Amino acid sequence: MNGWPLLGVAVIALGFVLRFNPVLVVVTAAVTSGLLSGMSVPDLLALLGTSFASSRILLIIVMTLPAIGLLERAGLREHARAWMDRLRGMTLARLLVGYLLGRQVLSMIGLQSVAGPAQTVRPLLAPMAEAAAERIDPALPEAERDRLRALCAATDNVGLFFGEDVFIALGAVLLIQGFYSQHGIELTPLSIALWALPTAIAASVVHGVQIALFQRHLRRRAATRQGT
Amino acid sequence: MLRVEHVHLLLALFMAYAGWRNLREREAWRGAFWLILAALFGTGGAVLDAAHAGHPLPAQLAGLAVIAVALIAPKLGHRRPAEQTTPAQRTASAACLGHRLFLPALLIPLVTVGVALGGAKLQWHGWQLFDPVQMTLTGLALACVLALFAAAAVTREAPSLGLLEGRRLLDTMGWAVLLPVLLAALGQVFTRSGVGDAIAQLTTDALPTGSAMACLLAYGLGMVLFTVIMGNAFAAFPVMTAGIGLPLLVQHYGANPATLGALGMLCGYCGTLLTPMAANFNLVPAALLELRSPYGVIRAQVVTALVLLAVNLALMALLVFRH
DSSP states (O other): OOOOHHHHHHEEEEEEEEOOOOOHHHHHHHHHHHTTOOOOOOHHHHHHHHHHHHHGGGGGGGGGHHHHHHHHHHHHHHHHHHHHHHOOOEEEEEEEEHHHHHHHHHTTTGGGGOOOIIIIIIIIIIIHHHHHHHHTTOOOOOHHHHHHHHHHHHHHHHHHHHTTTSSSSEEEHHHHHHHHHHHOOOHHHHHHHHHHHHHHHHHHHHHHHHHHHHHHHHHHHHHHHHHH | OOHHHHHHHHHHHHHHHHHHHHHHHTTTTHHHHHHHHHHHHHHHHHHHHHHTOOHHHHHHHHHHHHHHHHHHHHGGGTOOOOOOHHHHHHHHHHHGGGGGGHHHHHHHHHHHHHEEEEEEGGGTEEEBBOOSTHHHHHHHHHHHHHHHHHHHHHHOOHHHHHHHHHHHHHHGGGGGHHHHHHHHHHHHHHHHTTTTHHHHHHHHTTTSSSHHHHHHHHHHHHHHHHHHHSHHHHHHHHIIIIIIIIIIITTTTTOOOHHHHHHHHHHHHHHHTTTSHHHHHHHHHHHHHSSSSSSSHHHHHHHHHHHHHHHHHHHHHHTTTTO
């Protein structure tokens, strides 16, 4: 076994830790691993070119930008905030936990592309969460706003991951079934998906607690500031 | 027939537009960055065809272009294109348009799901509207185009303004938008140069085979580690399960394969929440939400991921060996 290509992994780790530009780090790692595995320079260039070409559809998120951009210009985010202000009973925690559960349920029935960072988090969830947080603390500092937006994106991810795993017709479950089937073990998709359910429930509880803790943190912060 | 190639072409045109705007604003590096990417997108299909036909030259040129893009990326900086409208204008417009603003945004998921579920039935006398290859993605692209025109109708603006605003968002995200593609390419290079096999070898060599629980822990933590390195639990699962899960846990210690597979995959998902290598989930949203640190989303996920990992390992220990 040739262990030298593993240095590519070291390049990644070091590059991210030393805060080099991630694009440069990733391409450097690819070149490192390729060359150390004994690939010739023309072969490596061709491999880079074909791998980029065959994965380029991953950039499809860019397609959403013109429509979302035009709506933002017309006040989509401002409207999401104003709407949140009218929903008096909707606290920050209720909004985010509701989004988390909705995202999980939709992913479980196969509707993963309904939401996402470009479709829902930036134009809708983040401004609504900010409006709810400003109700707790009207002078929300930038650092807290940053943490809140990150929490919105995290909520979207957790809901997607720990709902998708239970969906039987696509993705993880089929990959597991296919792997075992290649090795002579036949399983039904449902028998696999069922075992993902306890973790899906644990995910909503654990992340729900995180959200509640963040809301409490904001409330305490606002209270101590008013006290002094 | 609408094919995924049309989506690539639209993306290439949009990036070329972004590059051209940047050049006009004397942002030479940004202009070059998007123009090279536009060329890579527009020619990608031809590059793949030539490579399959045994002509490596176009692919080698594309590889050089990828390296050029990587060298330009650090020069882009954090400059953000100016907003075209003031907050007061947007608030007034929001008050006037109200919930109608949500409709075009809702069109994107509705049309996407509609095409995914019913797209194959849209045909006349053997002529299909959608190519079955990657139909969901073609549907998503169509949904975005329809949503742009719907947004133009609702806001009574020209659709071309969407390009202007879309380009503003694209430059806000900058190089981060490119990472998912580059990481997928890195994954292919890692696979081809034997990195995956080497890691699997190291993990299995270091494995204590004496106890079932130690094996189980090594499998779960191995899934996390491998996912953190490769950025994708789907890449980790076959390697770790073929190395440890199947031969040791299932065949030697009699673990239930369905339970082991499902929970093992979920250990990998906890790893996905922790790694910058999963760029489309962790770094792209950070750029899209204009966070100050590209690792802000990961930081917001660390506690959830680690607690869930502990829960998951406990569930494995309790459930996997039960029959």
